[in-house]
Every structure is written in C-alpha cells, then in structure tokens.
Amino acid sequence: MTGNVMGSDVPSEPHGFEEHSYDVVVIGAGGAGLRAAIAAQDAGAKTAIVCKSLLGKAHTVMAEGGIAAAMGNVYPDDNWQVHFRDTMRGGKMLNNWRMAQLHAQEAPERVLELEEWGALFDRTDDGLISQRDFGGHRFARLAHVGDRTGLEMIRTLQQRAVAQGIDVFMECTITELFKTAPGDGNRISGAFGYWRESGRFIVFHAPCMVLATGGIGKSYQVTSNSWEYTGDGHALAMRTGASLINMEFVQFHPTGMVWPPSVKGILVTESVRGDGGVLRNSDGKRFMFDYIPEFFKSETADNEAEADRWYDDKSNNRRPPELLPRDEVARAINSEIKAGRGSPHGGVFLDIASRRTPEFIMRRLPSMYHQFKELADVDITAEPMEIGPTCHYVMGGVEVDPDTGASKITGLYAAGEVAGGMHGSNRLGGNSLSDLLVFGCRAGLNAAYLAHQSRGGQRPRVDGAEVRAAAKRALAPFERAGGENPYTIQHDLQDVMQRLVGIIRNADELAASLKEIDALKERAKNLTVEGHRQYNPGWHLALDIVNMLTVSECIATAALERQESRGGHTRDDFPATDDSWGTRNLVLTLPDGSDGKVHLEHQPLPAMPDDLKKLFETLT
C-alpha cells in the first residue's frame, strides 16, 4: 500500500502481492466511475474505486459546457421525448434507442441528485437550475456552472464518495482482468494492477468490475484528452472476451485551440457558440450558412437575421447553423481551411467579442477568458479566437445491455465513454456528462445486485498462476535492453492516426494505416524502459501503449469496413449516408487464438418500437 489509498480494507498477501477482496471494483474515477461506485456502495456492496490519477483529476474535470437534461426550467415545453429525438437525430439514428430513451428520461433526476449532494449550479431568475443552449438540442437544456461544469460534477461526486467512505486506490493502474475458466462460468474473478507510486503489484478479487475508463484520444496528435485516455477499458474488455461497437465513430470537436503549438487541441467550449459566438473565415464571412445539410434544413436558420433572433425567441425562429451537431461543424471548418480560407495559424475564427458585451462574456465564459489570456495572450472579449477541430470523444465502446450496462462477460460492466451505443455515430454536446450519471448509476446498481446474488455461494477465485503471469508481462519492458522507446512509439502512432484515420478518410489511407499499426505492434513487442519501478512514467506508457494499439486497430478496421459517411465517420470515397448501413453495427472482438488480430462482424441494430418511432413524425 502507498500513501494513495483511502480505505479500510486490510490487504492480504498469499501470492506475495498485496491483495484485496471486494464485491464491486470500479475502474476509473471520472463521472461514470464515481457515480457507479456511489450507487454500488449505496446498494450495500463493498466497493472500491481504482484510478490512474489522484482522485478528482479525471478527464471529466475538463468538461466545460454542461449536463443535458430535459428539466424544462427555462423552456417548459422541453421533455424527455424531445431530448430523445434530438439525441437520436444527432447520432444519425445509429444510437441504441433504449439507451437514448433511458438517458433522456433519467437525466433530470440525476442532475437534481447532484444538487442534493452539494453542487451549486447557475440559477434562473426563479431560482431553479439554469439551462443553456448547445448544438443539436431543440431547447436550452444544459445545466451548468459557468464553463466549468465538469469540475463541479467531479467535485460533487468525489465529496459524496468520500463521505460514504468508499475505498479509493489512487494512482493505481489495472493492466489485466481475470476470469474463471470457460467450464467454470467464464465470469469475472478479479483484476491485476500496479501502484504508480511504488511500482508494486496489487490484486483485486471481485465478482463484478465496472469499467469507467473513458476514451482513447491520446492515440491522436491533436486532442483535447489527457494522458489517461489510452483506451484501457476498451482494450481490457476485448482481452477479456467482450465486444466493442461503433468504433469507427470518433468525434472531432470543432473548436480546439490551434495556437500556440503547445496548446494545440485544448478544448474551447461549445458554450461560446451556445452563448452567441459565430464562426468566420479569413474573408470575415459567417460560413456555416453554406454547410447546412439536407437532414437538418427544416430546423436550421438559413439567414443571419433569423439565426440571431433565435437566442431570444426559440419558438418562432430556427437554430443558427453554428449550433449544428459537432460532426457537421467540424467538417465545415475542415473544408474552409482546406480551401485556403483559414486563419493565420491554420484554423478559423470564433468570434464572440463582436457579439456580446465583455461583462456577459466574463460571467458566462470565465475559464475560456482565463485560458486564452494565460496561454495565448488573446483577450476573447476584444478579439476573435483561432480554433480548429480536435479529437475529443469516441462514440464507440464496449457493447452493453442498455438497461444494466452489462457486457457479454458475466460480471463485467461498462459505463460512460468506454461504453458504446448511446450516442450512435455522433454525440451531442452535453450528452456526455448526463450519460456518465445515468449509466454510471445503472451499472453500479446492477453490479452490486449481481455481487449480492453471488454472495452465499462460491465466489469466483483468481488463479495464482495467472497472477504470476500478469506480473511477468508487466515487468517485461525492464528485462530487455536496447529496444524501442515507448515515447517514440506513442509519437509514431499518433502520427499514423492523425494522418490516416482523421476527420476525412478513404480506403487507401485506412488500409495503409492498418499496415502501419501492424508494424507498430511488432515494434511494441520490443519495448525497453530505463530506471526502476518507482513512479516511472516511461514504464507506465510502455504498458498503456498496448491498449492504444489495440484500440487504434479497432478504429481503423471498422472505418475501412463502413462504406458510407455518417456522423463521426466521413469517407471521401463514400460521401453519402447510405440507408443500408443505417441499420448495422460493426462489432469488434479479439477471439481466442487470433494472436491479437481484431475480428469484425456485422450485426443488425435493435429495432425501435413504434411508439418511439412516432416521435419523429409528431414532434416539431
């Protein structure tokens, strides 16, 4: 044990490693992980949280805009049906309808619960939780705290979890999950990991694990994601026998910083546009009016006057095109830059300075003001920002049962960004934080329930030989000399993904990317790290790289297979959205004996019931 444990469980050491037993182990301490752990502990399960960083530092902390929930505080006409419809349309109908439904129905209560635990949201004049506009949402719907909503959410959940006395293992990385033998249930039995601080190993025995490890952005060069986003949960799930879906869909957020180079990719919140900011090219033209797709024509303003009226009168005006779903806006920006109408540092201009007062901007967007002032010397109340697309979110993830978050492997659950299905081919802004809460809660509860059922009887046991093998694999990079530098491989992978598997894709480049990923996988077998096991980032990266490579292969494989353009997947050799692809998921697995080669299958999308289908005809 190190200083980074907050817990009461006394470790045992039968295999020579620190060992702990729990009912439910949650991997990841962002919004989904914390919410899952709170739910599991509340349900009576002995619960642990294991996370790679210190508590409260997870990527959720960087979320800015808000939590989408149809509470109707600002527009009483809002309800779950409208939110459901917006979500499905944003995802180009490829979402798992049941997840989208549960999400829309339960988000309001999950938000009110945060308030119950101490969150201080911005208020309306009536004293209710204020809600702000965001792309793709019919009504102002995002509960927020200035532009630091993620920080508020994580702090609230963190404080709740601490008050509940949940055991937390901080700066502790899980590298492998254990299962019982196929003849013995083929179910989760535990996990293996290491303390980053000391490099010592740790074993968890638990019948239920909740993956809440977030996304994969660190496989790209330009990303808003933190170092933790190496696709650990995606890869752990696959290696355990679970499946991934929708991996071809990667969201490039339209507005990341582009200058100075060292901050390239850092997020500029969509709230800038929600609060009135517009996009302009080097000619000063508000170009989004040229990029309104057929699919959204009826709900999008086609002239500046109507677009500007919308902020105050949503009933009689259509939404500004700057607030189209993120995939549309990112592609439009990409086209403007390619056509030579970009800004000096290779982006376009995001202008709120000429449209809102400095007081308004400072009140609504304080962190953005701070971020640009301190990092780029730009005063956003006086001049436009330069922005461009940045890899932000992966829609794809572990294939789960919509109601419970259970994967195909008994005892293994997934929630939040690491789970797939909820967002279809493209996620709407604000739907991530609500997703974390709704499905984090569900996964935690269901994991606790399964753990409870398996109480009296035989608990699955972790096999000592497997533990020793896991330790050996983890130490391998220290055994070799003169091999590859993990930082170099990470750099090369980021280059491949950015160049060949980016916003706009085609068959040749995707095929080439798979070859390059294969070559990197070979090189990664020969990683060497210097130094010793104590807090050694080179070693940590060497272990994370394996996950990044698996996930990158999944993205490229699925992207090559899907011969159409939809949401976060654009093929310039198949530019149209094709209905025959609109009812299909691509499922990825790592079958036994595949030697690490990803396997792909087509699977029909679950069919939406008629009463929900009707919503797309009746709602305006």
Place this chain on the structure above:
Amino acid sequence: MSYELRMRLWRGDASGGALGDFTVVVEEGEVVLDAIHRIQATQAGDLAVRWNCKAGKCGSCSAEINGRPRLMCMTRLADFEESETITVTPMRAFPVIRDLVTDVSFNYEKAKQVPAFAPTPRDADGKRRMQQVDVERGQEFRKCIECFLCQNTCHVVRDHEDNKAAFAGPRFFLRYAELDMHPLDTNDRRKLSQDAAGLGMCNITKCCTEVCPENIKITDNAIIPMKERVADRKFDPVTWLGSKIMRRSDTAQREEV
C-alpha cells in the same frame, strides 16, 4: 523562434536527491511542462512528473518554479529571459515520492474529516430554489482545482510538520466556508472549523491567496468571514441565539456537527 533552454530539475526520492542539469530545445508559446515533457521523451524517460489536463483545470502539475509555487502547465516560458535557467523542485510541504512528484495524501485525509453536505428537503415539485446571488460566494470557492499550492505555501504547515495534525489548511477552510454559506445546508460548521480544522492557527498572512491559480480570494472571502462568524458564535451567544430565532433559513436550521 526556438532556443536552447537550460533547466535544473530536482531528481531523487524520499532518501534524498539533487538538482540535475538539462538543456532542451523549446519553441515559442511553450510552457514549463512542455519543456519537461520533452526532456522526459528524449533524455530521461523515467523522470517523474504529475499532470493531466495541461490546461490549468485539474491541479495536478503543482511544483516550485524558481522557488515560486506554481502550475507547470500554466507557467509560460515567455515569462523568463531566454538566457535564464529555470529551476523546478517538488512542493516543499509534502513528502517527496520521486523527482517532482510529492505525496499529497495529507489533503485527502483532511477531506475525509469534512462533514457531508446535509440539505433541507426539496420543494413540493421535487426541485430546489436558490437565488444566483446566494450561490455565487460558494461558486467562487468551488472553482478550486485542488492543486494544493495554497496548502504548500501556508507557513503554518510549510515548515512545521507537527502542525499538520491540527490544521486543515486554506483549501479546506474554503470548503468549510462554502458549506457554511450554502443556502441549503443544515450543519453549523463554525465550531468544528475552529476546534478541529485549526482555523484559529491562521494569522491571515494571505500567502495562500497569492499563489492560488484560480485567483480565489481565500483569505478575504473565506477565512476572514469564517473567523468573524466563529467569533460571533464563540463570544456572543446572544447575537447567535437571536439570529437563530429570527431567521428561518441559514443559521436557524443548522445542527452543530
């Protein structure tokens, strides 16, 4: 545009260590953390440093830069002369784990001692109502990114290890103040913060406020009002009782914890 930066980084562990010299090529617009990452990727793969967001939002990358407690990701190289050597050492008030990484578990222990938020019941429609003006004070304190730079700087614990047991530190004074000022909380934390959290040991030097990267007015807006309220509570029970009888919300419904 690019130039060779000289850096001195503290390397070592609990048993001791020393400053190591590095020269690294840096580019226009970069921050201290960029330079350290480049050293890590090309010269010292095992150099230990904590970071997450690289955008001043997570509070992971705290260290002392030329002796000043700062976030490495928000300290621009442009703030220094190109010829100047930049020295980075770990936070001094916490035990070193390795290189620039310290053991900040002190703060997580203190967090456990804060009593949980305990709100009044919801309104009849299942919602809660608070006015923006009433939440704004708390919101300022909740901007805290838990970088613990204030904890590292406060002289009560910086060079006095033995004070740590009785002193929660400025970050947690913020937390107590936030709960105390929360329009819906029912606890009375003033006694607790005086006795258990060690508010009385603070002598309002404001060093914590000076280093806060979120520009939270820790001393003026949290510590001093708390001290005043505690003083009320301690020395003037009549005033306090009065407010208890007269006012429905705020102090009136608060239980001492």
